[in-house]
Amino acid sequence: xNNSEITSTxxxxxxxxxxxxxxxxxxxxxxxxxxxGEVVVIIGASGSGKSTFLRCINFLEEAExxxxxxxxxxxLKNRNLTAIRKEIGMVFQHxxxxxxxxxxxxxxxxxxxxxxxxxxxxxxxALSLLEKVGLSDKADVYPSTLSGGQKQRVAIARALAMQPSxxxxxxxxxxxxxxxVGEVVSVMKDLANEGMTMIVVTHEMWFAKEAAxxxxxxxxxxxxxxxxxxxxxxxxxxxxxxxxLKQILNN
Amino acid sequence: MGNLIPWDFSxxxxxxxxxxxxxxxxxxxxFFGILAGTVSGLFVSLMKISKNKVVSGIASVYIFVIRxxxxxxxxxxxxxxxxxxxxxPPLLSAIIALGFHNGAYIAEIFRGSIQSIHYGQMEAALSxxxxxxxxxxxxxxxxxxxxAVPPLGNQFIIALKDSSLASTIAVPELLLRGRQMGASSxxxxxxxxxxxxxxxxxxxxxxxxxxxxxxxxxxxxxxx
Numbered sequence: 003x004n005n006s007e008i009t010s011t012x013x014x015x016x017x018x019x020x021x022x023x024x025x026x027x028x029x030x031x032x033x034x035x036x037x038x039g040e041v042v043v044i045i046g047a048s049g050s051g052k053s054t055f056l057r058c059i060n061f062l063e064e065a066e067x068x069x070x071x072x073x074x075x076x077x078l079k080n081r082n083l084t085a086i087r088k089e090i091g092m093v094f095q096h097x098x099x100x101x102x103x104x105x106x107x108x109x110x111x112x113x114x115x116x117x118x119x120x121x122x123x124x125x126x127x128a129l130s131l132l133e134k135v136g137l138s139d140k141a142d143v144y145p146s147t148l149s150g151g152q153k154q155r156v157a158i159a160r161a162l163a164m165q166p167s168x169x170x171x172x173x174x175x176x177x178x179x180x181x182x183v184g185e186v187v188s189v190m191k192d193l194a195n196e197g198m199t200m201i202v203v204t205h206e207m208w209f210a211k212e213a214a215x216x217x218x219x220x221x222x223x224x225x226x227x228x229x230x231x232x233x234x235x236x237x238x239x240x241x242x243x244x245x246x247l248k249q250i251l252n253n
Numbered sequence: 254m255g256n257l258i259p260w261d262f263s264x265x266x267x268x269x270x271x272x273x274x275x276x277x278x279x280x281x282x283x284f285f286g287i288l289a290g291t292v293s294g295l296f297v298s299l300m301k302i303s304k305n306k307v308v309s310g311i312a313s314v315y316i317f318v319i320r321x322x323x324x325x326x327x328x329x330x331x332x333x334x335x336x337x338x339x340x341x342p343p344l345l346s347a348i349i350a351l352g353f354h355n356g357a358y359i360a361e362i363f364r365g366s367i368q369s370i371h372y373g374q375m376e377a378a379l380s381x382x383x384x385x386x387x388x389x390x391x392x393x394x395x396x397x398x399x400x401a402v403p404p405l406g407n408q409f410i411i412a413l414k415d416s417s418l419a420s421t422i423a424v425p426e427l428l429l430r431g432r433q434m435g436a437s438s439x440x441x442x443x444x445x446x447x448x449x450x451x452x453x454x455x456x457x458x459x460x461x462x463x464x465x466x467x468x469x470x471x472x473x474x475x476x477x
Contacts, residue, residue, distance in 0.1 A: 060379075060380055062376050062379065062380065084382055084383075084384055085382065087379060087380055087381070087382040088381070088382030089382075090380075091380070092376075092377075092380035094373060094376065094377065096371075096373055098371075098373035098374060098376060098377035099377075100374065100377070100378075100392055100396075101396065102395050102396050102399070111381065111391070112381035112382065115381075115383065115387065115391055116381055116382040116383050116387075117382075157377075160377075160381070161380070161381075164381060164382065
């Protein structure tokens with residue numbers, strides 16, 4: 003299997019995605035291929051379209067033009083979208099845990115109610131995932147009693163409970179107090195090391211440095227530069243990338 | 254100063270069973286009126302937030318018409334107005350009118366509470382592969398109901414008092430009974446005060462129940 007990265011079909015392929023918010027053209031022909039096991043980190047200033055692009059992948063935003071192909075099949079809103087969403091997990095900036103359910107039931111919700119997994123099976127799965135994110139002792143509490151970092155780890159467990167092939171992370175640490183960022187990023191790094199395919203929009207450059215296979219820089223709705231983390235952080239080619247990284251890394 | 258007739262509550266114990274019976278009518282009308290109103294209100298609220306313009310338009314017209322006309326008029330239309338088409342008995346007319354009327358208000362209560370749930374909840378549910386209806390039932394509505402409880406309680410109390418309009422179409426509920434007994438004994442004030450006490454008793458008990466429910470539902474909101 004030589005050149006498998008190049009010859010194998012990507013698990014996700016976003017082709018010429020265009021998105022408008024009213025008159026505002028926020029994504030211009032954004033194209034990206036992600037292969038199985040790859041960790042792609044998207045960076046860029048706020049307003050660069052990176053979150054919108056991520057949200058277009060599972061149709062939380064609908065792109066006006068462009069195609070998204072998952073495992074060789076285009077995702078179509080009224081045909082296979084719901085089924086494919088079950089295979090693409092998503093973690094949100096503001097966690098979006100279900101406040102009326104305990105932590106355990108948050109994690110069980112997906113498998114039980116969209117995959118019809120028997121309840122006891124889902125519970126075993128959920129407990130093992132809570133253990134994985136270090137929150138076994140919180141299974142029976144409600145989300146409102148958790149810290150931000152704990153909430154986000156539950157949210158990761160909830161997404162993983164669907165046993166997805168791809169995980170999308172939409173600024174998963176942006177709403178966290180600085181001292182809580184580490185616990186979430188370390189869970190994400192574990193996932194990356196286990197071979198999960200991940201697309202991560204983040205400002206945590208050290209996650210990008212340590213876990214990414216590829217870093218993508220977006221600016222004004224376009225992919226401006228794409229490189230390995232080593233290259234991206236040591237010798238970025240594009241001027242906007244250089245400016246952005248200088249600003250971010252100085253902080 | 255006219256002739257002052259001293260108030261005399263001594264006959265009350267003799268009429269007690271009549272008031273119990275009348276209160277039974279009031280509770281009966283209110284209960285089924287509220288039930289019909291809640292069910293139709295939920296339905297109409299979902300119609301109103303529908304993306305289908307025809308469906309949401311129907312809901313809007315319903316709310317506009319029902320909220321914009323007096324309940325008494327609606328009751329008369331159902332009882333007297335429809336008589337050429339179908340004769341609806343007074344008790345049923347009262348329940349239908351109360352149900353329709355409250356449906357419009359309760360629809361707005363539900364709509365408000367559904368729309369107050371952060372869109373991130375729907376997105377999280379969709380990202381797990383739920384369909385929209387499923388996400389509504391599993392994720393949005395349970396949270397929305399909780400927020401709807403205080404305004405719903407308020408609306409239910411209004412409905413209970415509005416059931417007194419049934420007295421105009423000869424349903425022997427509290428107000429009608431009180432007036433009848435006042436007329437026959439000339440003890441108007443006494444009878445009307447008794448009616449007032451009955452209403453206060455019922456709305457009071459109701460307020461306590463609502464309060465209890467609110468407290469119970471707060472469990473998952475508890476802060477650290």
